[in-house]
Amino acid sequence: MKEFHIAKNDSGQRLNKFLEKAVPRLPGGMMHKYCRLKRIKLNGKRAEPSCCLQEGDVLQLYINDEFFSVPDGAQAFRTIAQPRVSVLYEDENILLADKAPGMVVHTDDRGDTDTLIAHIQAHLYQSGAWDPDDELSFVPALCNRIDRGTGGIVIAAKTAEALRVLNGKIKNRELSKKYLCIVHGHPSPASGRMDGFLRKDEKLGLVTVHKTRVPGAKTAVTLYRTLAVRDGLALVECELITGRTHQIRAHxxxxxxxxxxxxxxxxxxxxxKFGEKSQALYSYKLRFDFTTDSGGLAYLNGRAFTVRAVPFVQKYFPGYRIP
Structure with a gap:
């Protein structure tokens, strides 16, 4: 039997969601079965998978030890001696990392565990900001993600409350994200709005843009303005009104x-011709524009954060000062 005492970071979530993280090797069907058989109890009583955990609850699991083993890669942060994290901002709730192009944010299909989130977790662990041995299900997690080849700002939540709040803010589009990119040619007009419908082919990992809605396509809106032109290239700032896969690249x-x-x-x-093998795209500016209740993150409302050094800007537009 293993007993879990629910603390603040684990409260407020459904039992089944908690068990998915705290006991990841326990299959969902078996978890429901064990609840019915009272092999999973909450405060000494039968527990329903949908019940909401509260701080101070005691969860008892009468299940085999094999289900408590840690999945491969879950402890990758412990193997990192020197975390590679460029911290743009950090407080007790969040960390803003300036991700380098080429680094993957999460373990992907290749099984790569040398990820941004692993390095962030290693940084927090080594700095004493997070102790995994004091947590049951919560681990610092990313609130947004960007492609391997794209650089820029990625948000990590250091508490469960921050993760819940920011996930809601992103869903409600209460965060403003701007990107810098270099494109071939000179956009005409120099600034404007691109509307369309983006459809993703899951097998090919490729997005197509359509002028009218087609089955499976989602609305996509991108604002852009040309900042500088040189040698057949243009430095362009893009703002995502919607956040679709490969939106800027496809648009x-x-x-x-x-x-x-x-x-x-x-x-x-x-x-x-330019010897470039990765897209010149960087998430360089983030602004918190909360319009709904933001709980303990209200202090972030109205604040903006900017990456001042973008490698491809310095290379192709030397002397240009990032706005």
Whole structure:
């Protein structure tokens, strides 16, 4: 028998959600069965998978020890001696990391455990901001993600409350995100709005842009403005009104201005001329624009954070000062 005492970071969530994280090797069907058989009890009584856990609750699990083993990669942070995290901002609730292009944010299909979240967890563990041995189900987690080849700001939540609040804010579009990119050619007009419908092919991992709605497509809106032009390239700022997969890359390519280095949506012939193999795209500015209750994160409302050094800007537009 194993006993869990529910603390603040684990309260407020459904029992089944808690068990998915605290006992990840326990299959969902078996978890429901064990609840029915009273092999999972809450405060000494039969527990329903849908019940909401409260601080101070005691959960008792009469299940085999094999279910408590840790999945491969879950402890990757413990193997990192020197975390590679460029911290843009950190407080007791959140951490803003400036992700380097080429780093994957989560373990992907390749099984890579050298991830941004692992390095963030290692940083928090080594600094004493997080002790995994004091937690039951919560681990610091990312609230947003960006592609391996894209650099820029990624938000990590250091508490369960911060994770819940920020996930809601992102869903409600109460965060403003701006990107810098370099495109081939000079957009005309120099600034504007791109509307369309984006459809993702899951097998190919490719997004197509449509002018009218097609089955499976989602609305996509991108604002853009040209900041500088040089040698057949343009430095462009994009603001995501919607946040779809590969939105900026697909939108700019559909407009006839693929991103420099983008082998998926661009032209390799043009990219080879510059020797670039990864898209010139950077999430450089984040602003918190809360319009609904933000709980303990109210102090972030109205604050903006900017990455001042973007490698491809310095390379292709030397002397340009990021706004």
């Amino acid at each position: 700019m390519a559909a407009a006839g201005h693929p991103l420099l280095g983008d082998g998926k949506y661009g032209l390799n012939e043009l990219n080879r």
